[in-house]
Amino acid sequence: MRLDLVNGWKLKRARVNGEYRIEVVGFQPSDIKRLADLGCRREIVQYATRLFVPTADASVMTALLRVAPVAEDDADAAEAA
Secondary structure: OEEEEOOOOEEEEEEEOOEEEEEEEOOOHHHHHHHHHHOOEEEEEOOEEEEEEOOOOHHHHHHHHHHOOEOOOHHHHHHHO
């Protein structure tokens, strides 16, 4: 499952260390502080910086989606019409 956000970030389901998490992908290095300020958790996994949305605190997901709402794709736009 993957959600595309209006600013190019994507939320995807990722399995890390045997656990499913919500990962933010498609961010620029300059976005890391902003995402951390919103409450996303930064982890280094196999020498790569990865950002995750904590699932125990819904306010982080709410804040993230206020900053970058889910992008409408063509199928959503056609369905709404």
